[in-house]
Amino acid sequence: MRVRSLGRILFLVLFVACAVVPTLAHGFYFDPGQTFRQVPAAATDIEFKAAIRGNNGFDPDEIQVRLFTYFPDGDWFSQYCQVSTGICYIDDQTITVSSTETDTLRIDFLRFLNPAPGVGWVRIELRSAFDPSEVQRATYTLFNGVPIPQSQLDLNCSDNTQFFAANTFSTAFLSPIKNNTATPDSAVCFIDTDMTSPWFGQYCSESSGICYTTNASIPFGPNATDNLLIDFFMFDTPGVGQLDLEVHSWKNPSFWDWCHYKVFVGNHAAGVVPSGNGAAVNSWAQPNPSRGATDLYFAIERAGEARLEIFGADGRRVRSFDRIEARPGLVNVSWDGADDAGTQVAAGAYYYRLYSPQGVGKGLVIRTR
Numbered sequence: 093m094r095v096r097s098l099g100r101i102l103f104l105v106l107f108v109a110c111a112v113v114p115t116l117a118h119g120f121y122f123d124p125g126q127t128f129r130q131v132p133a134a135a136t137d138i139e140f141k142a143a144i145r146g147n148n149g150f151d152p153d154e155i156q157v158r159l160f161t162y163f164p165d166g167d168w169f170s171q172y173c174q175v176s177t178g179i180c181y182i183d184d185q186t187i188t189v190s191s192t193e194t195d196t197l198r199i200d201f202l203r204f205l206n207p208a209p210g211v212g213w214v215r216i217e218l219r220s221a222f223d224p225s226e227v228q229r230a231t232y233t234l235f236n237g238v239p240i241p242q243s244q245l246d247l248n249c250s251d252n253t254q255f256f257a258a259n260t261f262s263t264a265f266l267s268p269i270k271n272n273t274a275t276p277d278s279a280v281c282f283i284d285t286d287m288t289s290p291w292f293g294q295y296c297s298e299s300s301g302i303c304y305t306t307n308a309s310i311p312f313g314p315n316a317t318d319n320l321l322i323d324f325f326m327f328d329t330p331g332v333g334q335l336d337l338e339v340h341s342w343k344n345p346s347f348w349d350w351c352h353y354k355v356f357v358g359n360h361a362a363g364v365v366p367s368g369n370g371a372a373v374n375s376w377a378q379p380n381p382s383r384g385a386t387d388l389y390f391a392i393e394r395a396g397e398a399r400l401e402i403f404g405a406d407g408r409r410v411r412s413f414d415r416i417e418a419r420p421g422l423v424n425v426s427w428d429g430a431d432d433a434g435t436q437v438a439a440g441a442y443y444y445r446l447y448s449p450q451g452v453g454k455g456l457v458i459r460t461r
Contacts, residue, residue, distance in 0.1 A: 120218075130238075130239065140232045146189045146190060153220070156219045169201075173198040248269070252380055260357050265322040266298075283336070284336040293305075334354045373446060377456075383460050404440070444456075
């Protein structure tokens, strides 16, 4: 009888513990699979398949999906379908996915009548509804009755973070870009900004002198080189701003680079960051993307012991740094790209989280080869 009672007590303790401890999501798993194909001009319905899984413990997860299509004529059409439910969508939606079983997201290219040969592509963006900063992207390209061309646009945006005291009107980043093929290409650019008001940002082609504040295409001749100038206008206003630039090859849009630029003005530069509600820790990585070591920086106001964890896109923890002494100011942790076993991780997106007495600092690191 006593054993049974003790068993009930242990069960209740475990049940209550599981009920009250919140589940911390660390990204979600997304594997885009094959992202470009060549098909005969007579082909009609073509599918691409991606794997997706939530990361919300044993509970379902919610993912916000956005779809962008770029087709040569009106005879092309696209949709994405969640295979487990059989439901297909043609616009932005929030879908519910399992956190314990991998689901399939199917991207359909549908062509009616007799479309002429050409190239069509679809950009898909997925964000965690739990934390919109957790984002995954993929671009699917269909070569309809045309060969797949050689494509190689190389963009270097390792210089991506700057700090200033007060009274700074503007600044710029310089990112070299080169068309490494013997045929013309274009850099198809998509911009996204999040800045303190009244800040704004733009990107410019140094060779042409043309600047853009919206999505645009910049032409490149064979083996041509240029510099992208990333301008921040702060108008002497303290704050924080970031600019994301997604750059695709026009010849094969499934080949693309992502650059994340960030500027701090005011007491941010000294590492003393007003945290508003005291919960968030400002953080950034440099260089990012990176082929070698990456320095992770965290602006701390409150001293104490901290812990840093790095996760893959599938939510699996690959590296942990325990017992970090966090003092007020900038805390710097260098990650050499290795996991806890000392093995270099594969190229891809990795999320980092710093848990400190002040709160959580988080961000994204892109590893390249």
